[in-house]
Amino acid sequence: MQNLDLLEFISENGINGRKIDNKKKIIRLLSKHKESLSIPEIAIFIDVSIPICTTLIRELADDKLVKKQNKKTSENGRRPFTYSLNKSSFYVVGVEILSNFIQLGVFSVNLESVHTVTDRKFILSKEIKCLDAITLFIENSLQDSGIDKDKVIGIGVGMVVVTKDSKGELSVNFGEELISLKEHLEAKINLKVIIENDTRTIGVAEQALGAAKGVANVLVVKVSRTVGLSIIVDRHIVKGSHGVSGNINHIQFEKGSKLCNCGKVGCLGTEIGGNALLTDLKSAIMADKISMYFNKLELSNYQYHDILDAVLNGDELSIELIQDQGYKLGKALGNIMNLLDPELVVIGGEYTMVKDFFIDAVRIGVRKTSLIGSVKHCKIKASKLGRYLGAKAGACMLLKASDMIDF
Numbered sequence: 001m002q003n004l005d006l007l008e009f010i011s012e013n014g015i016n017g018r019k020i021d022n023k024k025k026i027i028r029l030l031s032k033h034k035e036s037l038s039i040p041e042i043a044i045f046i047d048v049s050i051p052i053c054t055t056l057i058r059e060l061a062d063d064k065l066v067k068k069q070n071k072k073t074s075e076n077g078r079r080p081f082t083y084s085l086n087k088s089s090f091y092v093v094g095v096e097i098l099s100n101f102i103q104l105g106v107f108s109v110n111l112e113s114v115h116t117v118t119d120r121k122f123i124l125s126k127e128i129k130c131l132d133a134i135t136l137f138i139e140n141s142l143q144d145s146g147i148d149k150d151k152v153i154g155i156g157v158g159m160v161v162v163t164k165d166s167k168g169e170l171s172v173n174f175g176e177e178l179i180s181l182k183e184h185l186e187a188k189i190n191l192k193v194i195i196e197n198d199t200r201t202i203g204v205a206e207q208a209l210g211a212a213k214g215v216a217n218v219l220v221v222k223v224s225r226t227v228g229l230s231i232i233v234d235r236h237i238v239k240g241s242h243g244v245s246g247n248i249n250h251i252q253f254e255k256g257s258k259l260c261n262c263g264k265v266g267c268l269g270t271e272i273g274g275n276a277l278l279t280d281l282k283s284a285i286m287a288d289k290i291s292m293y294f295n296k297l298e299l300s301n302y303q304y305h306d307i308l309d310a311v312l313n314g315d316e317l318s319i320e321l322i323q324d325q326g327y328k329l330g331k332a333l334g335n336i337m338n339l340l341d342p343e344l345v346v347i348g349g350e351y352t353m354v355k356d357f358f359i360d361a362v363r364i365g366v367r368k369t370s371l372i373g374s375v376k377h378c379k380i381k382a383s384k385l386g387r388y389l390g391a392k393a394g395a396c397m398l399l400k401a402s403d404m405i406d407f
Helices: 017-032 039-046 050-062 128-145 181-189 198-209 274-286 296-301 304-312 316-340 350-369 372-376 390-401
Strands: 066-071 081-085 091-098 101-108 113-119 152-159 193-197 218-223 227-233 344-348 379-382
Touching (some): 017 081, 039 050, 050 066, 091 128, 091 198, 101 128, 101 390, 128 181, 152 390, 181 193, 193 390, 198 218, 198 227, 218 316, 218 350, 274 296, 274 304, 316 372, 344 350, 350 379
Parallel strands (some): 091 152, 218 344
Antiparallel strands (some): 066 081, 218 227
């Protein structure tokens, strides 16, 4: 992911560009260190003299962007003061936009949650009224957070169906006039906005906070209502020429009778994910399969989360359905593992709530199609970051883009 200069508020009239750049280097350095640093340590990292570094730190402290800490223990000579980032002066916003869900979270630079708002009645469409609803939701949520907008670095948005806009940046267009969501939000809210595919934002979060941290080659699979894939090669997330790489949902899997919304038959998305799970349940119940949780009279009322809950409660039919999906996903992943040779596969999304019921079946499916060498050298793990990661994942993406987080 390209590093972007999102620290635009660190600038002053009449100050040369090198001084501003050095201040930004200090902030980025301190944002990545859990422990405070002394001026000599900071000077070495950013490659400036100690007197210059002292002046920069003093000015940053005057602006309340860094703060002085206790003196550092030293074996020889005077004990120097240390400095850390003033976390109350920096905030990042993450937003997740899905088909039936929108969430905004405000976070400190160490990703501690400050404010979260969720709207489960939201419906995503390409109409102008939906664009207005997204804008109003973000504006109101930021206002309700009580955070000074001047302290916000930017907004990271993870959402479905992103493509490159007229400027070559990832976004989503609305209305007949093709209004870019990114450009619209930046103009209305007056903050820098980065938009990315929702699954790739989860990949960034796994890099920064989860199992993929420090691992060079990883597949991050998000299984919720649908299935998505984030591809990490040599620690870089692959986007593709138009920003739609990792579209595992439409990989041709097995020719059956399920028509995909893309118009084709046999897409993996018709076999894996919550939508497919609900279809499978209805078919099983109508075929008179027995379940203590589901019946024909209430079929129209069930949600796929009900099936995941039933798995955890030991319902045999639900376990059978979820394991069948895991096996099919494993077979598809085995082919991708043969192609990309990852060190790790991370399964995230809503399906993490059923963990081993699903992951064990994925492992069996992988062995069906993957080469022995690929299976031997690749671990398959469930994400430990939780089911509701989207807003924090957007914040992670923003921090990564501004080079303020390790991964």
